[in-house]
Amino acid sequence: MEAAAGLAMQSRAVGPGPGRRSGALGGAGPARAASLRVGGPAAAAPALRARAARPVAPLCCVQTSRGHQSLHNSVDEALLLKRKAEEVQFELNGRCIYLVGMMGSGKSTVGKILAEVLGYSYFDSDSLVEQAVGMPSVAQIFKVHSEAFFRDSESSVLRDLSSMHRLVVATGGGAVIRPVNWRYMKKGLSIMLDVPLDALAKRIAQVGTASRPLLDQPSADPYTAAFTKLSVLAEQRGDAYANADVRVSLEELAAKKGHDDVSQLTPTDIAVEALQKIKNFVTEHSMASGPFDDL
Numbered sequence: 001m002e003a004a005a006g007l008a009m010q011s012r013a014v015g016p017g018p019g020r021r022s023g024a025l026g027g028a029g030p031a032r033a034a035s036l037r038v039g040g041p042a043a044a045a046p047a048l049r050a051r052a053a054r055p056v057a058p059l060c061c062v063q064t065s066r067g068h069q070s071l072h073n074s075v076d077e078a079l080l081l082k083r084k085a086e087e088v089q090f091e092l093n094g095r096c097i098y099l100v101g102m103m104g105s106g107k108s109t110v111g112k113i114l115a116e117v118l119g120y121s122y123f124d125s126d127s128l129v130e131q132a133v134g135m136p137s138v139a140q141i142f143k144v145h146s147e148a149f150f151r152d153s154e155s156s157v158l159r160d161l162s163s164m165h166r167l168v169v170a171t172g173g174g175a176v177i178r179p180v181n182w183r184y185m186k187k188g189l190s191i192m193l194d195v196p197l198d199a200l201a202k203r204i205a206q207v208g209t210a211s212r213p214l215l216d217q218p219s220a221d222p223y224t225a226a227f228t229k230l231s232v233l234a235e236q237r238g239d240a241y242a243n244a245d246v247r248v249s250l251e252e253l254a255a256k257k258g259h260d261d262v263s264q265l266t267p268t269d270i271a272v273e274a275l276q277k278i279k280n281f282v283t284e285h286s287m288a289s290g291p292f293d294d295l
């Protein structure tokens with residue numbers, strides 16, 4: 001399918017809202033404009049301007065259905081995040097970061113934090129597909145068109161993003177299944193957020209499964225529907241997720257921090273760990289094969 005519709009996109013301040021539906025992108029760095037052409041299913045879509053995400057407050061909270069979940073536990077944690085970002089910024093050399101992982105793994109939440117501290121722009125590939133196709137939700141795209149149609153558009157979006165720099169991209173949970181998408185994502189650095197299935201199912205059950213067509217089974221309660229289907233997907237996709245350059249395991253991180261449960265980890269804890277792992281990766285990569293600058 002051929003490129004067809006232009007998406008006029010403008011970077012804005014990024015905000016760590018509870019989910020990606022708050023906007024397709026935000027720019028944590030200096031404002032700049034980019035034009036992205038999205039192929040295939042976007043044929044009939046008009047040029048769209050992405051909505052701005054809410055500006056970030058340095059020590060704010062994520063609102064969850066259970067109340068307020070702290071984004072940073074303390075000023076110290078916020079400073080640690082900033083310091084880690086500064087340590088890795090130079091070596092990243094503008095390379096894009098792609099977050100991969102199952103539905104509900106926190107790609108959007110953590111992605112916005114990473115974009116903010118690295119001075120990168122934040123994009124959500126599902127939202128970009130929605131804009132390109134001209135439909136308000138992935139669920140509707142699946143219903144009106146098909147999963148295959150959605151996957152084609154997702155690949156087009158990733159292809160176009162892959163020619164850009166200084167982006168954090170929260171990818172769709174299934175983006176890993178197409179080898180061609182890895183060709184695009186390997187132009188940057190990929191991070192897998194590895195979250196236990198019961199934690200994922202709990203998070204998803206809190207908001208319901210309607211926005212996630214692969215999990216939506218009206219006959220089952222949301223937790224059971226999510227857990228059952230996520231188990232199958234995790235089994236099918238294990239190898240594909242393992243392609244990521246870096247893996248952040250919430251179970252390992254919780255154990256390291258002395259927590260009983262991954263739910264005690266804040267999004268900032270996870271972002272700090274992701275930055276540390278990125279640092280280790282770029283350091284090893286530079287030592288093994290020269291400077292990490294083959295952009």
Ligand SMILES: Nc1ncnc2c1ncn2[C@@H]1O[C@H](COP(=O)(O)OP(=O)(O)OP(=O)(O)O)[C@@H](O)[C@H]1O
Nearest residue numbers: 018019020103104105106107108109173203266267
């Ligand atoms: N560390 C965390 N602890 C508890 N809840 C979290 C955490 N990170 C994200 N969440 C919550 O889990 C839900 C899913 O998070 P998010 O939208 O960031 O995941 P995602 O990987 O982008 O999902 P999807 O691919 O399905 O869009 C949201 O309600 C979010 O507030």
Ligand SMILES: O=C(O)C1=C[C@@H](O)[C@@H](O)[C@H](O)C1
Nearest residue numbers: 103126138172173174212213
């Ligand atoms: O895991 C998946 O296959 C999906 C995840 C979502 O992010 C969407 O991309 C879509 O619902 C499919």
